[in-house]
Amino acid sequence: MLQFYRDMLLIRRFEEKAGQLYGMGQIAGFCHLYIGQEAVVTGCRAGMIDGDQMITGYRDHGHMLACGMESRGVMAELTGRSGGYSRGKGGSMHMFSTEKKFYGGHGIVGAQVPLGAGLGFANKYLDNGAVSLAFFGDGASNQGQVYETFNMAKLWDLPVVFVIENNQYAMGTSVERSSAETELHKRGISFEIQGIQVDGMNVLAVRDAAKKAIKHARDGKGPMILEMKTYRYRGHSMSDPAKYRTRDEVTKTRSERDPIDMVKARLIDEGWADTDSLKVIDKEIKEIVTDAADFSLESPEPDPSELWTDVLLEA
Ligand SMILES: Cc1ncc(C[n+]2csc(CCOP(=O)(O)OP(=O)(O)O)c2C)c(N)n1
């Protein structure tokens, strides 16, 4: 539980800092924060083993940190500096680390779903025992390519887990307004893919469901769908006026279902930690994030000659 507390807090503080840097004009372009959804990726990572892969859309900083990518390199990519994971040329939505088994970072809604199944196909072909986790949103779950992928993934029993992060909104459109079937875990029924609905604010529930689905995939039984019921506290991106929901709705979720507060309360109730020991962790996390921000501002901008690198692969 302490590890969960630490991992989720790192994502939250990192994202808060990214929001600040954006406000200061240090981050340009798109920036989609993951605040509120921390339990989803943290619990899923806890159900994975080394060698398993993750792929997601543009709300991706939390996934990178969960995969063990360095906060310095992620923040420096956000500020467009050469110390970033894509040497400052990709930004928030375009970072990869094959070493940490993180495959992006995709700006096209839903595009990561067939790619995630492709990773699963490769795993099966190479017989390497790995499982890929493809994360996507409630909005993305209405994309046609998702269903082509479901069909092939089940037809070939690929080792892939589809994680739907149902944060209830796709930009400004609620699930109720956009979806004929709002129970997204049922979306695989016509492909014989079993789905589970999970409290995505509860990291233990997420971890348990992830373990089950990953085992199913690793055992050669094919894909599963996990619908994580979650919530994002911030706007869709930094430029979202959020007129489609009330402030009360956000405040209520924050006060009643916050994934980090829930773990904190449990740690204290069970006597596993006290407020002082948690404060020590808070301080450590703050230092990591401050260090990442300093690094991201001190790192030089990419040299103009970098315009011509990483464009074509020289054979
Ligand atoms: C193919 C495509 N259509 C539309 C967009 C514009 N767009 C970006 S994010 C988004 C909403 C997706 O919402 P959801 O899948 O629920 O993910 P969330 O942002 O909530 O994490 C849309 C429509 C896009 N990037 N790609």
Ligand SMILES: [Mg+2]
């Ligand atoms: Mg959404």
